Amino acid sequence: MNEIRPVRAKSGTNQEGASAHNRRVMIDALRLNGHLSRADLARATALTKQAVSNIIEELENDGLVASLAAVRKGRGQPSTPYRLVPEGAFAIGLQIDRHVTRTIAVDLIGAVLIRKEVNLPGGGPEEGVDAILALIDETRRELVTTAPEFNDRLVGLGVAMPGPFGIDSATDDPWMMAAWQSFPLLERLSEGTGLDVRLQNDAAAAATAEKMVGAAHGIDHAVCVYLGYGLGAGLILNGELYRGGHGNAGEIGMILSRARVGADDARAPIEHRISIASLCKGLDIDPADPDLYRRIDAAAGSKDRRVTDWIAGAAHELRATIQLLETIFDPQTIILCGGMPPVLANLLIDALHPLLPSIAERRQRSTPRLQLGFTDPWAVAVGAAAEPISRTFDPRFSAILKSRVGGTL
Amino acid sequence: MNEIRPVRAKSGTNQEGASAHNRRVMIDALRLNGHLSRADLARATALTKQAVSNIIEELENDGLVASLAAVRKGRGQPSTPYRLVPEGAFAIGLQIDRHVTRTIAVDLIGAVLIRKEVNLPGGGPEEGVDAILALIDETRRELVTTAPEFNDRLVGLGVAMPGPFGIDSATDDPWMMAAWQSFPLLERLSEGTGLDVRLQNDAAAAATAEKMVGAAHGIDHAVCVYLGYGLGAGLILNGELYRGGHGNAGEIGMILSRARVGADDARAPIEHRISIASLCKGLDIDPADPDLYRRIDAAAGSKDRRVTDWIAGAAHELRATIQLLETIFDPQTIILCGGMPPVLANLLIDALHPLLPSIAERRQRSTPRLQLGFTDPWAVAVGAAAEPISRTFDPRFSAILKSRVGGTL
DNA sequence: GAGTTAAGTCAAGACAATTGACTTATTAAG
């Protein structure tokens, strides 16, 4: 403690870390493959039968896995497959959006257990946070009351709200939620609930949802393009969500468009053409309109000229963005998701084809270059709730390491 | 073996994996901090003094670390700092470029030990590979002869060549090295040398070099923009080089430009304006000119109008690209590197400022948004050689896991 | 010179995976 010079180093690990990893690997394998016997797991994880047996027994005692009926499949003793027990854990997701606030609870396999939606009272975050805490508490109580098997099974609270976070320049973008950005939300929620709380932006949450229960399930390299009020991307790289140096990776809405606005060189963010906000502008709807979803749905269904114009513009811009993302990330697939009516999503997907040539054009593709993901407005909340589940149960480098105590010399 | 259904799962780990990780963590900590005592290491890695002591003793026996003179720094027993022993390991890097082939050897700390350059005999890869194997062997022998302490210390061979790899459409880009792309180079090199061989594209190799001995040293999130014959980016994400789903991540040269070529909507790859190849075109030099570097240097130094034009065009395009990369990756810094004369690099860096506004504009930056990295033409070869060192000694998730034996049911 | 602080070692203990032999349950072959 004589010098202030910080020592930079990664953490080491020990048997506990290894064991924790192995438990996560078992859960991950069951999540990906549905059900596997102990022998299957031993082969798949490169562990010995005995090690797997011990771990599975432990997980069974913890109520995280359960056996199914034995299966005869040829010579040899029949195998006993194991599956995840959905009731083994649950997490709460909180989505704070511009006009609504939602809570949701999902179980170990990502299934939705309960959901609630409120309009926050006017005023700022200071007033809102109490309402949020009440909503979370209500969600928690209600679930445990109706399904007591979930008692003591809550692993965390995930929060999703529009980013970017921690940016100096309070941009004058009317769709940014400046007040919430500067509010110490996580601290207040953590204090108020006693839970481990983590924040993601909308796109990251949508990607987390796609990864656990959607099109990105089991895919290690995917870019989820999230089209909401704004535009973002959730980056799944090496099987984990990538956050960037300051938690703002994937804010692709702020990429400057290729199209010039006027005669000068000023270019607008692509979000100004690819977003529900821009569609609202075109349709002359207030984005705060509580009936927004239905109105867009109607307009899209009726082939309103203003919708087709928007689609043409958005598709033009988005095609280039997809080519860009493919070029930069070389992902296995790109997933288009967002809280929009399926009619609109399908029109957009159609308008995006044919895609621009890119390195993603390869003969032996196992997944399409572009797929449609969730369009359910609740997907972001699901992703928010899926994050604590993933953090608690998925294999990841950081879960192996010992938690740092000191870190400075 | 009754079903073909593959079981997808991550590998488990055991004490061996944990131990291997801890050894790597020690080496990484010493690499980052220069020298640390056992007590420092224990604090920094969250391991116990005893565990660190054992590991360091082992590493010392293996000739990878060595102690320095004891340091008195206040009360208590003086500490004995340890440092990496450069002679503890070396790796060979092979750079196959359009007009030259280079080999290099670097030691454990990334210092260059020996380097060689040849022009491959005409003909295709089939003729070339024998010359390459001879060159590698010569490099290896010469080093071990002049510095016998390196005997038996070779950890691998890293190869760098222009990407992208494994793309169907043999593009008609005259700068692609189609013949080499389809040649089973790695297999042949692996057979011929008996070494573990890995391939990177130029930009990835440059980033690997920056990470081990350059501007990205100790930085976990950085994008290295590599300006060579073509344009690419080496992505350092979470402290590791990101390769993408098919090993082609970061091929940003193929991003389509914002500028239209003609009146129609056709757009050229930005590489057509940001690359040495494009500069050659502008200067009317054959990129194969053996005197290329000097001629560009002269032109840049003399403020040749054609050079300033190129710089203006490249800077315009590159500014947008930098804004794009910052927006997508939210890195701690962007490093511009490439095999160009420093005069040119500095002119380009100057022309890039002021940078476009982006989320990277934050008050408490510890690193500049854009820095100049290596411009040495040998940097790619260094990066190629640094890869086996990094793979062997740096902490990484995959190093903890047991190697898969089966994997299918 | 006594007390304090910090680095580092010693020896025993704990933990989780490994090893190799064994049991059990089924199909295949003669």
Add this chain to the structure above:
DNA sequence: CTTAATAAGTCAATTGTCTTGACTTAACTC
């Protein structure tokens, strides 16, 4: 029907690596 082959899974002993807590050593401070 019997025997062999095959595969799942268990038992008990072993191993390797980190942890624990007491101890030693070497400096500084008062």
